[in-house]
Amino acid sequence: MIKLSKMTDYGVVIMSEMARLPERTMTAPDVSLYTGLPVPTAAKILRVLAKSPFLTSQRGAHGGYQLSRKPADISIAEIIRAIEGPVAVTSCVDESGDDCAVEERCPMRGGWEKINRALNAALEEVTLADMCLDTEKLNSGQRTPNAGVPSPLSLSGVK
Amino acid sequence: MIKLSKMTDYGVVIMSEMARLPERTMTAPDVSLYTGLPVPTAAKILRVLAKSPFLTSQRGAHGGYQLSRKPADISIAEIIRAIEGPVAVTSCVDESGDDCAVEERCPMRGGWEKINRALNAALEEVTLADMCLDTEKLNSGQRTPNAGVPSPLSLSGVK
DNA sequence: TTGAAATAAGACTGAATTGGTACGATATAG
DNA sequence: CTATATCGTACCAATTCAGTCTTATTTCAA
Numbered sequence: 001m002i003k004l005s006k007m008t009d010y011g012v013v014i015m016s017e018m019a020r021l022p023e024r025t026m027t028a029p030d031v032s033l034y035t036g037l038p039v040p041t042a043a044k045i046l047r048v049l050a051k052s053p054f055l056t057s058q059r060g061a062h063g064g065y066q067l068s069r070k071p072a073d074i075s076i077a078e079i080i081r082a083i084e085g086p087v088a089v090t091s092c093v094d095e096s097g098d099d100c101a102v103e104e105r106c107p108m109r110g111g112w113e114k115i116n117r118a119l120n121a122a123l124e125e126v127t128l129a130d131m132c133l134d135t136e137k138l139n140s141g142q143r144t145p146n147a148g149v150p151s152p153l154s155l156s157g158v159k
Numbered sequence: 160m161i162k163l164s165k166m167t168d169y170g171v172v173i174m175s176e177m178a179r180l181p182e183r184t185m186t187a188p189d190v191s192l193y194t195g196l197p198v199p200t201a202a203k204i205l206r207v208l209a210k211s212p213f214l215t216s217q218r219g220a221h222g223g224y225q226l227s228r229k230p231a232d233i234s235i236a237e238i239i240r241a242i243e244g245p246v247a248v249t250s251c252v253d254e255s256g257d258d259c260a261v262e263e264r265c266p267m268r269g270g271w272e273k274i275n276r277a278l279n280a281a282l283e284e285v286t287l288a289d290m291c292l293d294t295e296k297l298n299s300g301q302r303t304p305n306a307g308v309p310s311p312l313s314l315s316g317v318k
Numbered sequence: 319t320t321g322a323a324a325t326a327a328g329a330c331t332g333a334a335t336t337g338g339t340a341c342g343a344t345a346t347a348g
Numbered sequence: 349c350t351a352t353a354t355c356g357t358a359c360c361a362a363t364t365c366a367g368t369c370t371t372a373t374t375t376c377a378a
Contacts, residue, residue: 002239002246002278004161006366027324040368047326060375061323076270080161087161111235111290118281119161122274131270165337186353199339206355219346222353
């Protein structure tokens with residue numbers, strides 16, 4: 001089973017949750033409340049995500065985190081890259097690849113690159129907006145801002 | 160960095176090496192010689208791979224492993240599945256998915272499924288033959304069967 | 319100017335996964 | 349019957365990962 005780390009999984013969940021109220025500035029405890037994640041964990045992930053261009057942080061009193069782009073303009077690929085680094089299958093293909101014994105002449109390079117291109121394209125194509133689409137339907141809109149109603153735990157399964 | 164485990168990586172390397180002499184029956188020590196992997200490790204992976212339809216094993220004296228299909232008919236997806244199980248990104252989507260709190264109504268399911276379909280398609284499309292293609296070129300053909308010349312370590316990088 | 323609120327950054331720990339090895343059992347050819 | 353293989357399982361060491369805690373640093377407001 002190829003799976004991404006829980007941290008990455010959580011990252012996507014957090015971003016999806018924030019995308020439902022794109023204008024609002026949320027603190028780490030807020031996010032914890034909405035996602036069910038422990039506060040320190042949520043804080044840790046937000047910290048990492050805030051280094052990316054799609055999430056800004058505001059320090060000090062009344063600070064917090066806010067999306068700096070519309071959900072439709074934030075791809076899943078970006079979120080994963082923010083937490084895991086470049087997306088590639090097989091360490092052979094990563095940027096720092098000075099580990100591979102045969103380097104440029106690696107016979108398998110071509111095959112893996114094809115696979116990686118397809119994966120990246122798929123991740124690039126799916127946006128945060130796509131992820132929340134069904135959510136909107138389920139709740140049939142009308143979600144008042146600041147309602148403070150925690151969503152049902154929308155964490156991906158823990159394995 | 161999404162990466163597959165070393166074992167899977169090794170598995171692909173082993174299969175690629177075997178694909179260069181598709182008719183030959185190879186023992187674990189043979190494979191070790193060709194790939195540079197320690198014998199016990201090679202044996203372990205071969206054992207696992209042999210449970211799949213594309214690799215058969217013969218026990219006893221003069222036994223060993225042999226491809227049961229042409230390299231062009233063995234996809235990378237099959238090899239990865241043999242070692243890691245079903246290929247899916249996010250544990251949420253795996254078959255046993257009774258872990259996910261919201262199950263069928265998971266708002267993100269749609270997005271992840273799209274991503275997984277693309278990944279699987281890419282893996283399905285690349286075959287062992289594709290992987291070895293460049294190798295043939297590098298050695299400019301004329302590889303006598305049973306030559307016993309170990310290829311240069313074609314392991315993917317270790318990270 | 320001072321205090322409270324909030325994030326930033328990094329160290330640290332316990333647990334889970336993984337890579338790798340070893341050993342005994344089983345099967346086959348000669 | 350013996351030598352040569354795979355098969356299956358159990359095991360250990362090392363790495364990685366999730367999660368927590370502690371200590372700055374920044375900002376708003378009284």
